[in-house]
Amino acid sequence: MNPPLVLDSYARESRRGDKRRLSVTGQHASNEQRIRDLGATLGRRLDDQGKSAWNPEVHREDWHVLIGRLTSGESDGVVIFDLERFLRQVKDAVRIVDLAKLGFKVFDSDMEFDLMTTSGRDAFYKQAVAAETYSSRLSEKVSRGNLQRAANGEGKRGRYRALGFEDDGTTVRESERPHIREVDRMIRQGGKPWREAVAYLAKHGIFSTAIKHTTECQETKDSLSAYQLRRYACECKGEPFTENGLQKAMKSPRMAGYSRLGKNLVGRLPGEPILDPPDHQELLMLITSRRGRPPAQIFLCTGKVPMRCWNCATVFTQRQSSHGAKYADRDEVKRTYLCDKTAGGCGKTIADRYVLDGHVRDSVVEELSSAESAEELKRQREQKMVQRAPFEKEVTRLTRIRDHWDRQLNEGAEDMTIERHTFLVSDLNRKIKEQKAKLREIGEALAAPPEAESREAVLRKWEAAGPEGQRAMFKQAFSGRPFYVMPGSSLDTDILDRIKARPRLSA
Known part of the structure; x- marks a missing residue:
């Protein structure tokens, strides 16, 4: 005597009901009665509550569990209340038929689908087509209804009452x-x-x-x-x-x-x-227009400038005096440079802000006022221009192509759809991004060939430049040749002996 079939019960409802789950409970009760009538035993109760079978973006967890049980042979088949509870897309029906070669059976409340026969598959497909047609029509009706209700100011209002409105989301709450x-x-x-x-x-x-x-x-x-x-x-x-x-x-x-x-x-x-x-x-x-934090104050020696900690070759950050102590000659709280611990540094104090800034100013003025420095900067500029040229040319070419597709879309060219435009432009944007990344690695070339200037002229230019301009002059003068400063007291007024050409690790 053959053992009884093991059949799973599957139920689904598109919207979540109340906590009693009457719809799902009723489907399971009908399915279990059908299983008993077939002389089979119940395998597992599987259900997807509040899950659409029509929307391909919805993941039906228990549906996939069921497919796994049918495929592995843990279950001999499934009983469903009606086919549209099981699937609402023809592609799902095709998948079930392909899997049915393993020999499992599908039953609903009043019939059996023998997917091993042509007539059984035909009946199964017809039911699936009917379910998909019903879902498509229902979706269109719901979309039209939602649009009409929204146009009338009705419909879904969200989880909470909207500020200024009553619970209906339409009537203004006059008190607010x-x-x-x-x-x-x-x-x-x-x-x-x-x-x-x-x-x-x-x-x-x-x-x-x-x-x-x-x-x-x-x-x-x-x-x-x-x-x-x-x-x-x-x-x-x-x-x-x-x-x-x-x-x-x-x-x-x-x-x-x-x-x-x-x-x-x-x-x-x-x-x-x-x-x-x-x-x-x-x-x-x-x-x-008020997005992000307000711009932070800019400091000369923090971050990506030619200045490092002698101990660990890490960039600097800055910190305000915790006691609120101010400088004697200006109404400003004292600030100290220190090795940036968040960047992997040692976190030790380096020097007072204005003491180190003063040394940097003197070094930059001296460097940019020398003829040798001007010649070196010219050489570096020419080298960078040569390195950048092929990448800049490629960016120009790709941008010209992208602009052409943009014009085609804006002018309503017959064969240019939004999808086609997106497909074409996405590749171009990726290439442009790659080329610009290489340009950033090379760095910017000076806009004009530098000329040797007098010390007084460079100093005037330094004083007239803002924080960003001074940082740019610092990078221009010492790009590739950073200073290394030994940690020390923030009370030191002269730190020249602590400024080194090489870090401790290479000393």
């Missing part, structure tokens, strides 16, 4: 309108920082809508029906906005009365917008 307008005025016209806007809202009792509910409140919400949940109001308080959170809320197109579907603006909300559209666009411009 004047405060949002005041925040807009503070930022656009008053030039106030966002932290003051956050404090203003908190002062007037307006907090982030991303409320973290208490455990008791969450349990109460979970026990309510959808109708009861709409009428439920808790007393959980939100936290004050973060600066980034408030910026994100103020950037919402809803503020200017626009309705959105994905990244596209598709209509206008009913009623008067909270902010005038031009004002909102100006606010957006301000927000998007």
Whole structure:
């Protein structure tokens, strides 16, 4: 007597139901009854809850587990409630038929698909085509419905209530309108920082809508029906906005009365917008132009300049006096250069900022005012120009080709689609990036042949240059010939004897 078949039960629902999982539970109950009717035994219960079988981007974990069990022979087949719960794309059906050569069986609630026969495969394919057709039509209907609802200002509003709006995401909450307008005025016209806007809202009792509910409140919400949940109001308080959170809320197109579907603006909300559209666009411009940290102060001897630690040949960083001590001749807190520990250095103190900067200034002025130095710089310039020439020529050629494809796309050339343009330009961009990386390795050549100048002229040029200009002169004078400074006290006023031509390791 042959042993009974081992059949897995597979269930799927496209959207997550409530915690009781009625849809999946019902499918499994029907499948298990079918397994008993077939005289088989249950292998595993497998289900993908809230997973679409139509969207190829969705990973159905238990579906792949099932395929693995069927392929390995752990299961003799599968029972599904109906075929569209199992698959909704013909390509999945083709894969199942290919695997069916291993001998497993597929059952639904009222029929068996014998995939080893032509008629069985034909019935299976027809069901798969019907499922895919149904999904395609449903997707089109849903897309049209979403577009129409978005154009009317309806539809999905997100996880939390939008600032300035009621729970429906469409009706303006009038109590918040004047405060949002005041925040807009503070930022656009008053030039106030966002932290003051956050404090203003908190002062007037307006907090982030991303409320973290208490455990008791969450349990109460979970026990309510959808109708009861709409009428439920808790007393959980939100936290004050973060600066980034408030910026994100103020950037919402809803503020200017626009309705959105994905990244596209598709209509206008009913009623008067909270902010005038031009004002909102100006606010957006301000927000998007304030990215990143403010520029840091530039120092002459930090980072990528010809200056290293004598102990370990590592670049320098700088640190402000922890006690707030100031220089006697200027209203400025003292700063010290030290070996950059984050770059693998020893972290030891090198010297006072202005003491070392003074030595660098004197060395640069002396170097750039000598005729020998000017001749050497000319030679280096010519050498770099020769090295850079082929790469610059290639960048020019590739850029010209890329500009041609850009014009083709912009002018609507018949055979130039966005996909084709992207495909062509991606290769060009990669090549351009490679060539520019090689140019960076070579380094910039001087714009003009250097001429020997008097010491006074070089000194005037140094004094007139800002921090970046002085760093450029430092690199120009000593490129490839760095100084090495022995660590020492930041109180030393003369460190000339600690400046070396070679690091300790090579001494």
